[in-house]
Every structure is written in structure tokens, then in C-alpha cells.
Amino acid sequence: MAYNTEPDRHGGDDGGLAALIYNPRARGLLFQTILLLAVIGFFAWILDNTISNLAAQNKKSGFGFLEESSGFQILTTLGTYLIESRPGVATYFDIFWIGVVNTLAVAVVGIILATILGFMIGIFRLSSNIILRGFATVYVELLRNIPLLLQILFFYIVVLRILPGKREPGYTLFNGAFGLNIEGLFAPYPVVREGIGMVLMAFIGALFLAWAVAWIAKKRQEATGRQFPSFWVGLALIIAIPFTVFTMVGEPMNLEYPRFLSAGDELPDGRTVSRIKAGYDIELGGMVIVPEFLALLLALSLYTASFIAEIVRAGILAVAGGQTEAAKALGMSNGQNLRLVVIPQALRVIIPPLTSQYLNLTKNSSLAVAIAYPDIVSVFAGTALNQVGQEIEMIFMMMMVYLVISLVTSAFMNWFNDRMRLVER
Amino acid sequence: MKLRSAMGALTALGMVMTASTAFADAHSSGTLNSVAGNGSVQCGVSQGLPGFSNKDDAGNWTGIDVDFCRAIAAAVFGDANSVKFTPLSAKERFTALSSGEVDVLSRNTTWTMTRDTQLGLNFAGVNYYDGQGMMVPSSLGVSAATELDGASICTNTGTTTELNITDFFRSNNMSFELVAFEKADEVVAAYDSGRCDVYTTDKSGIAAQRLKLTDPNAHTILPETISKEPLGPVVRQGDDQWFNVVRWTLNCMINAEEMGVTSKNVTSMLNSDNPGIKRLLGTEGTFGENLGISNGWCANIIEQVGNYGETYEANVGADTPLKLARDGSVNALWTQGGLMYAPPIR
Numbered sequence: 001m002a003y004n005t006e007p008d009r010h011g012g013d014d015g016g017l018a019a020l021i022y023n024p025r026a027r028g029l030l031f032q033t034i035l036l037l038a039v040i041g042f043f044a045w046i047l048d049n050t051i052s053n054l055a056a057q058n059k060k061s062g063f064g065f066l067e068e069s070s071g072f073q074i075l076t077t078l079g080t081y082l083i084e085s086r087p088g089v090a091t092y093f094d095i096f097w098i099g100v101v102n103t104l105a106v107a108v109v110g111i112i113l114a115t116i117l118g119f120m121i122g123i124f125r126l127s128s129n130i131i132l133r134g135f136a137t138v139y140v141e142l143l144r145n146i147p148l149l150l151q152i153l154f155f156y157i158v159v160l161r162i163l164p165g166k167r168e169p170g171y172t173l174f175n176g177a178f179g180l181n182i183e184g185l186f187a188p189y190p191v192v193r194e195g196i197g198m199v200l201m202a203f204i205g206a207l208f209l210a211w212a213v214a215w216i217a218k219k220r221q222e223a224t225g226r227q228f229p230s231f232w233v234g235l236a237l238i239i240a241i242p243f244t245v246f247t248m249v250g251e252p253m254n255l256e257y258p259r260f261l262s263a264g265d266e267l268p269d270g271r272t273v274s275r276i277k278a279g280y281d282i283e284l285g286g287m288v289i290v291p292e293f294l295a296l297l298l299a300l301s302l303y304t305a306s307f308i309a310e311i312v313r314a315g316i317l318a319v320a321g322g323q324t325e326a327a328k329a330l331g332m333s334n335g336q337n338l339r340l341v342v343i344p345q346a347l348r349v350i351i352p353p354l355t356s357q358y359l360n361l362t363k364n365s366s367l368a369v370a371i372a373y374p375d376i377v378s379v380f381a382g383t384a385l386n387q388v389g390q391e392i393e394m395i396f397m398m399m400m401v402y403l404v405i406s407l408v409t410s411a412f413m414n415w416f417n418d419r420m421r422l423v424e425r
Numbered sequence: 426m427k428l429r430s431a432m433g434a435l436t437a438l439g440m441v442m443t444a445s446t447a448f449a450d451a452h453s454s455g456t457l458n459s460v461a462g463n464g465s466v467q468c469g470v471s472q473g474l475p476g477f478s479n480k481d482d483a484g485n486w487t488g489i490d491v492d493f494c495r496a497i498a499a500a501v502f503g504d505a506n507s508v509k510f511t512p513l514s515a516k517e518r519f520t521a522l523s524s525g526e527v528d529v530l531s532r533n534t535t536w537t538m539t540r541d542t543q544l545g546l547n548f549a550g551v552n553y554y555d556g557q558g559m560m561v562p563s564s565l566g567v568s569a570a571t572e573l574d575g576a577s578i579c580t581n582t583g584t585t586t587e588l589n590i591t592d593f594f595r596s597n598n599m600s601f602e603l604v605a606f607e608k609a610d611e612v613v614a615a616y617d618s619g620r621c622d623v624y625t626t627d628k629s630g631i632a633a634q635r636l637k638l639t640d641p642n643a644h645t646i647l648p649e650t651i652s653k654e655p656l657g658p659v660v661r662q663g664d665d666q667w668f669n670v671v672r673w674t675l676n677c678m679i680n681a682e683e684m685g686v687t688s689k690n691v692t693s694m695l696n697s698d699n700p701g702i703k704r705l706l707g708t709e710g711t712f713g714e715n716l717g718i719s720n721g722w723c724a725n726i727i728e729q730v731g732n733y734g735e736t737y738e739a740n741v742g743a744d745t746p747l748k749l750a751r752d753g754s755v756n757a758l759w760t761q762g763g764l765m766y767a768p769p770i771r
């Protein structure tokens with residue numbers, strides 16, 4: 001459009017090449033083409049340079065390495081529970097998935113914890129109770145302003161220093177079902193048998209039933225104004241139905257407790273426990289959540305919660321005060337006002353910046369390498385990369401993982417945001 | 426007007442193309458030229474391993490690996506101070522070298538076949554023959570590595586250490602938990618706080634890191650050596666000239682020790698009649714020129730840095746906190762029954 005406003009000073013009488021150059025459209029096109037060629041040339045150069053440098057250094061390329069087996073042990077984590085991790089058997093592709101699972105594990109749990117904590121602190125920030133408000137303010141100012149890496153290292157070392165040693169049962173709960181010492185949090189491991197599928201189906205059925213009840217109750221309330229405690233009824237259904245089926249099919253799951261061994265104990269196979277071997281032994285039952293995961297999770301969620309708290313505070317303040325007054329006038333309690341009037345409106349302001357906090361938490365989890373938690377950066381783009389040496393392929397795979405996680409998170413949050421949008425009638 | 430802008434765009438494109446060829450040249454070959462152009466050698470060292478590469482209280486880099494970097498600078502520039510250090514973790518080091526961030530890696534790096542053939546690296550020699558060991562708190566009462574079934578073990582990620590320890594436990598049918606950190610200081614902190622029963626790395630590394638523990642005397646180094654760790658300087662593959670400079674810097678230092686040339690006597694040795702010493706110090710022949718540097722290259726190294734034995738004793742020897750006695754060890758000269766042996770300069 002802009003081109004047309006420029007006066008055509010030479011008209012068409014020059015003819016030939018000159019006319020073409022004076023023609024603003026043609027000239028624009030020419031420069032665009034040159035620029036495009038330059039950009040293509042630039043990337044071609046980078047590619048060519050990379051290939052020739054790799055060749056000069058005699059380095060391999062391609063993804064064949066993914067089938068080779070790795071030779072190192074990986075810390076016990078969710079990834080090593082779910083995926084083959086034995087050295088000499090696990091391939092580098094397995095290592096990749098172990099890293100992905102571990103990154104997802106800390107990101108998902110971290111997001112849930114940070115959200116709960118962030119909402120609480122954010123609401124405390126606006127509380128009329130001076131102690132709550134003061135605590136929330138100190139929390140936000142402190143955690144937001146200390147570099148995350150320092151917090152991670154701090155929590156890790158503090159966790160390690162506080163927890164009792166490996167050869168003590170440490171803090172236990174429920175008669176040894178749970179135990180916490182420097183090796184981590186030991187918990188029961190569910191062992192399932194045939195029939196668990198029925199229980200699972202019952203659970204899904206109950207979910208569906210609860211949803212149906214809620215839907216009918218809502219329709220009825222719209223029609224008649226009568227309320228129904230659909231939340232509690234739904235909850236009761238979701239718990240009761242699977243539980244009944246569980247007992248009916250003969251309890252197809254039991255919990256294997258972690259076993260603590262003291263030096264000198266006798267093992268089932270007749271050997272006695274050595275001094276080194278003393279401690280919890282998850283080969284005999286139970287599972288472990290290592291302190292590296294706990295420290296990383298703690299640091300990531302506490303840190304991110306301080307940002308979420310500010311977002312929540314801003315969101316609540318953005319809801320016009322008249323809304324609360326109107327709710328009060330209708331006789332709503334403080335809780336009802338918050339739950340039914342303020343939060344739903346605040347969410348519209350909160351969700352978009354919340355999404356970027358979720359993405360931040362996920363990306364920040366890559367600091368895991370500092371405290372030996374085997375996330376994707378640490379175990380795949382670190383340990384494995386050092387054995388294989390194919391930086392380009394491996395960093396590319398790692399970047400794709402973060403990209404996919406980010407896109408999926410954003411897509412989900414956008415969908416959620418759409419649902420929360422003001423529906424104008 | 427019109428022509429000028431069209432020409433401008435074309436020139437820009439042309440410049441990009443010429444630059445591309447120039448860059449490609451600078452990177453894949455001619456490290457020596459680019460080092461000379463920069464006025465300093467960019468040397469990758471470890472982040473803090475006393476005796477090997479470590480900053481002293483005054484903030485100066487010290488250590489046997491650091492001295493080797495200085496020796497390269499002395500050979501190339503006649504000035505041992507024309508060197509810049511890049512501290513690298515074990516995990517980062519090879520990427521830093523192959524991407525051109527450093528010109529040479531002098532960082533307790535083990536020469537293995539994979540690294541030599543698959544990672545695009547070239548090892549210029551060995552400046553410390555080492556092997557992997559294990560340290561445990563004395564209170565555990567362990568006296569042999571075979572008693573370690575069920576142990577938790579702290580170490581560095583991206584190392585041969587991880588592979589060796591895995592092999593050792595697998596071949597002895599023992600279970601273990603491996604906690605692998607990126608930075609050496611974090612390994613020490615975790616081990617010190619009781620997270621692991623065992624700290625494992627190269628024996629020289631154990632001797633160095635042990636000094637950082639709260640109570641170094643409360644720990645025992647187990648007798649076993651579970652691997653061979655020949656540590657040496659590394660360059661990128663595909664640049665023979667630079668490879669030669671680095672390799673012969675090391676050979677110069679070892680040969681000088683063998684011939685009795687030290688930083689103290691090198692000036693008088695310049696007048697020596699011994700033909701071997703004359704070739705070493707560049708008073709005869711054009712050995713330096715053939716490397717692409719000055720003929721006084723080796724004399725500069727010895728004068729400003731010292732021979733191999735001198736840097737060994739000053740940094741890791743029996744009189745240093747590391748107390749790694751050299752006599753009778755594999756790191757003694759071949760004439761003393763050790764493995765330090767350099768091809769002749771002739």
C-alpha cells in the first residue's frame with residue numbers, strides 16, 4: 001500500500017532495466033529477494049561450516065548412537081522405576097526417556113505445589129490479619145530476590161545436614177510405612193495383582209457418575225433454584241465405588257513396606273547384613289524418593305510460589321471493590337465471596353501470567369544438575385553427551401523436549417483461559 | 426542513488442560469503458595462527474582442583490595443569506603469561522574444546538579410546554599417570570573395596586569415573602547407588618555431609634579434594650586402584666600443526682628433566698656443547714621453526730615454567746599438601762623406573 005503513495009518520478013518512458021529499478025514495486029521485490037538470498041546463504045554457510053568442521057574433527061553424526069547401550073548407573077528416580085536403566089542394557093534412547101520422565105516429574109509436582117502455595121500466600125498478602133500479611137510479605141520479598149541456584153544448593157545442603165544418617169531409621173510414620181533419612185523418603189510400594197483392572201474401571205465409572213450427578217444437580221438448580229451438595233456426593237461416590245469393588249475382587253493390591261536393616265540382621269537368603277549394607281533396602285520392598293528430588297522440588301515450588309503469590313494478589317486487586325460489596329449485600333460470607341465472586345473474576349487476570357510461571361518452573365528445573373538430580377539436562381545432555389560427544393543431535397533433542405513441554409502447557413492454559421473467559425450473555 | 430543501494434546490498438552479500446570462507450579456515454585449521462592473532466592461548470582448566478588447577482589466595486591460577494598452559498604460551502609467545510584460563514567442569518570440557526571456546530584442554534582428562542576416536546579429540550601425551558581410587562569415612566571400618574556392597578557413592582558427572590565404578594560394582598556383583606554432581610565442590614559437600622559412603626575419582630583428585638573436607642584425617646583411601654587414568658592435554662582433531670606444538674611442549678619438559686636442564690641452570694646451559702642440549706634449547710637446528718614457532722621455544726618453557734620434574738614437585742610432589750611422592754611411582758622418569766618417557770628431539 002505504502003508504495004503506491006510514492007510518486008512515480010520517471011514514468012514508464014525510460015523503458016528496460018532503469019524503469020524496473022525506478023518502479024517501487026520491482027525495487028521492493030528486488031531487495032526482498034536479495035535479503036532472502038542472504039538469509040538462505042547465511043544458514044547454508046552455517047550448515048556447511050558445521051558439517052566441514054565436524055568432518056575435520058572426525059566426529060560422528062546422526063542418531064545411530066541412540067541404539068548403543070550406556071555404561072553408567074543412574075540415581076534411583078521415577079525415570080529409573082519406569083524405564084530400563086541397568087548399565088550395559090539401557091540404551092541412550094532409554095537414558096533420554098529417563099531424563100524426560102524425571103524432568104516431567106519434578107515439573108508437574110512442582111507446578112501443583114507452587115500453585116497451591118502461591119494462591120495461599122497471595123491471599124494472605126491481602127489478609128486483614130497482620131501476622132499473616134507480614135509473613136506473606138516477608139516470604140515474597142525474600143524468596144523472589146535470592147537467586148534460585150543458591151536456594152537449590154541451600155535446601156539441598158540443609159536437607160542433608162538435618163536428616164539422620166543412612167544407618168538410622170530416621171523419622172518414621174505409620175509403623176515404618178514411611179521413613180525419612182539422608183538417603184531419602186522411603187514409602188510403601190504398591191504391588192498389584194490380577195483384578196486391579198476392575199478396580200480401575202470402577203474408578204473411571206465413579207468419575208463419570210460423579211460428573212453426571214453434578215450436571216443434573218446444576219440443571220435442577222437452574223430450573224428450580226434448589227441446591228444439592230454435588231461436590232460431597234461426588235467425592236463419596238469416587239471413594240466408595242472403587243473401594244467396594246476392591247474388597248469384592250479380593251484386594252488385588254497390597255502395599256510393600258520399606259525394610260530397614262541393621263548391621264548383623266539376617267537376610268532371607270541367609271547372609272548377614274554388613275555394616276555398609278545396613279539401612280533401608282528397597283530391593284526388599286518399598287520405594288525411595290531421593291533427597292535430590294525433594295530438595296529440587298522444595299526449592300522450585302517455594303521460589304515459583306513467591307511469583308505466583310504476586311500474580312494472585314494483583315488478580316484479586318483487579319476485581320472491582322463493588323463486586324465484593326454487592327456480594328456482601330446479597331448476604332454472602334467472606335469465603336463465599338472469595339470462592340464465588342472474586343476468584344472467578346480474578347482468574348481471568350491471573351491465568352496468562354501464571355502460564356509463564358509454569359513454563360519458568362519447568363525450565364528452571366534444568367538447574368537439577370547442581371544437586372545430582374538426573375533430569376534431561378543432567379543425564380542426557382550431560383553424562384550421556386560426555387560419553388557420546390554428539391552435541392548437536394543431543395542438544396537438539398533436549399531443546400525439543402522443552403519446546404514440546406512448553407507448547408503443551410501453553411495450549412492447556414489457553415484452553416483453560418478460554419473456559420474462564422467472561423461469557424457475555 | 427538506486428545503483429548505490431543495489432551495489433551496497435550485493436557488497437554485503439559478498440562480504441558475508443568471504444567472511445564465511447575466512448571463518449571456516451580459521452576454525453578447522455590454523456589454531457596456531459588464531460592463537461598468535463589473539464595474543465594469548467585460551468586454556469581450559471578445572472574449576473578448582475588443588476595441585477592441578479586452582480586459584481590461590483591472591484587469585485592466581487596454580488597447578489601442574491596450569492603450568493602446562495603457561496608452557497604452551499612460553500613456547501608460542503616467549504611469554505608464559507600470555508595465557509587465559511577458562512575453568513570448565515568435567516561435563517562441559519569437550520563441548521568447550523570442540524566448539525573452539527578453548528584452544529587446548531589441560532584438565533586432568535583421561536585418554537580413552539572413545540574420546541580419541543569418537544569425540545573428535547586428540548591427546549597430546551600424558552602429564553600424569555593416574556588410576557581411580559575410593560575414599561571412605563574411617564568410621565565405617567571398611568578396608569577393601571569388595572566390602573562395599575550396598576554403598577552409596579558420590580562422584581562427578583561426565584567422567585570416566587562414572588563408567589569405571591559401574592564396571593567395578595557390576596563385575597563384583599555388588600549393588601550401589603551413584604550420586605553424580607556436575608561440580609567437584611558439590612561432590613565434596615555432599616560426601617562431607619554424609620550423603621554417600623564413598624567418594625570416588627582419580628587418586629590424585631582424591632588427594633586434592635580430601636583437603637577440602639572438614640576433617641581430612643577422618644577418612645581412609647582404600648588400597649585398590651580400579652582403573653588406568655592417563656591424564657593429559659587435549660586438542661581438537663584436524664589441526665596437526667597445533668597438535669604438534671602442544672605435544673612437543675610436553676616432550677620438551679620431559680626431555681629437559683632427563684638431560685638435567687632446569688629453570689635455574691638453563692641460561693648457563695645455553696652455552697653447553699652437548700649436541701642434545703643444543704637441539705633442545707635451539708642453539709642448533711631449526712626445530713622450533715619446523716613447529717611454526719621460534720627456535721628458542723623450549724628454552725623459554727624451561728626458563729619461565731621449568732622442566733616436568735620441577736612443575737611436578739612444586740604442585741603435587743611430596744612437599745606439597747597433596748603429598749604425591751614421585752620416587753618409585755609410575756610418574757618418575759623412565760630412567761628412574763617410571764613411565765615418563767619422551768621421544769628425542771632430533
Ligand SMILES: N[C@@H](CCC(=O)N[C@@H](CS)C(=O)NCC(=O)O)C(=O)O
Pocket residue numbers: 471472473474513514515533534535581583584585586607608609626627630631634654656
Ligand atoms: N580423569 C577423569 C575425571 C576427571 C574429573 O573431572 N575429575 C573431577 C574430580 S577430581 C574434577 O577434576 N573436578 C574438578 C573440577 O571440576 O573443577 C576423566 O577425565 O573423566
